[in-house]
Amino acid sequence: MRLSCFFIAVFFLVGCESLSSSKKQLPDASGEGHSQTLSKRFCLYETEPKGFKHNCDARYWVNLWIRASDQSWPQRKEILTALTDSEFDKLHAYILTLPNDTPYQDKLRAQLAVNDVLEGFKPVSRKAIDVIASEQNNLLMQFESALVVLEKENTSRGEKLIELQNELDGLRKKLEELLQIEATLMDKNRSTQQ
Numbered sequence: 001m002r003l004s005c006f007f008i009a010v011f012f013l014v015g016c017e018s019l020s021s022s023k024k025q026l027p028d029a030s031g032e033g034h035s036q037t038l039s040k041r042f043c044l045y046e047t048e049p050k051g052f053k054h055n056c057d058a059r060y061w062v063n064l065w066i067r068a069s070d071q072s073w074p075q076r077k078e079i080l081t082a083l084t085d086s087e088f089d090k091l092h093a094y095i096l097t098l099p100n101d102t103p104y105q106d107k108l109r110a111q112l113a114v115n116d117v118l119e120g121f122k123p124v125s126r127k128a129i130d131v132i133a134s135e136q137n138n139l140l141m142q143f144e145s146a147l148v149v150l151e152k153e154n155t156s157r158g159e160k161l162i163e164l165q166n167e168l169d170g171l172r173k174k175l176e177e178l179l180q181i182e183a184t185l186m187d188k189n190r191s192t193q194q
Helices: 002-024 058-070 073-082 087-096 104-118 123-193
Strands: none
Touching: 058 087, 073 087, 087 104, 104 123
């Protein structure tokens, strides 16, 4: 019980810390951080890498995300297997893993891959991706991780309860045998006294 409470407290604190650290990074309204606002022309890269399509087409990326949310995980997984290791495909893969039904390992793999790509983005683009997708995605992965830990803890406790129940049943059976032996001895003792 203490261990599960400890894990819950740790994950709660980690979640609170991640929320408070993201709030600390927000620009204030005093005029600082105006470079963190979107302009009419939204481009991911200042100078797009070779082969990176749709650099300044936010609608393309949003539509990709919408289409991904309408597809099942097996459909998206099939698309993911065809993607390469290019910056474009890493971002594409990341968007395909954003829907909630994506398994944790695939979601984490895509998040780690896209982190490298985000380093080359314009600061405002990096901030937009972080606010729109990454923060929620990371929070969801933290919750999933906490659930897995709690599930393992509950499974372990359930197995221990079964073991204790079996041990209790065995002790109860031995006690009944000892009571039966005592009753037999008392019956023999009474019959020899008469």
